[in-house]
Amino acid sequence: MDRKRPDVDVISDVLKLVLADNPGSAFIQSLSYQYMERGGLSKKQLEGLYRKAVSVKSIPLAKLSTLEAIILKKPTRYKSALPAPAPLYKKSTRQGELIAAILEKFPQHKRVLFLKTKYDNNEILSSSEAAEIEKFYKMLR
Secondary structure (H helix, E strand, O other): OOOOOOOOOOHHHHHHHHHOOOOOHHHHHHHHHHHHHHHHOOOHHHHHHHHHHHOOOOHHHHHHHHHHEEEEEEEEOOOOOOOOOOOOOOOOOHHHHHHHHHHHHOOOHHHHHHHHHHHOOOOOOOOHHHHHHHHHHHHHO
8 A cells, every 4th residue: 555654554543542442342453453464454344443433532533534534535345236147058949930830730750859859958959950950841831
């Protein structure tokens, strides 16, 4: 993080003052440890620190307002909803129509019945099978 004045660390000062006021707080201790280890806190962690710091009377208002400005400067991240699962194979409606038209004329056609079960089970019809369906349909006309 680039700081204009590295000797001024408002977050560290606020952490120390809140920890001095409430030394048994596990939340503040974990925030302090994480800040020292990683060098920063997330926006939600800073908001939690701010809520705790407001109740401490020994913290100057300038440090609180600076902490609030740091929080407002950080981006808010939103989790979007997962997209609906898309089917792996999209049926060709044309092939379904051709199969239905063929089976209207010849309901016992074994090859077309086989291709229809494949089509109904969402299996991918190969290009040669699709060509067969087209050929059978052209023979009907």
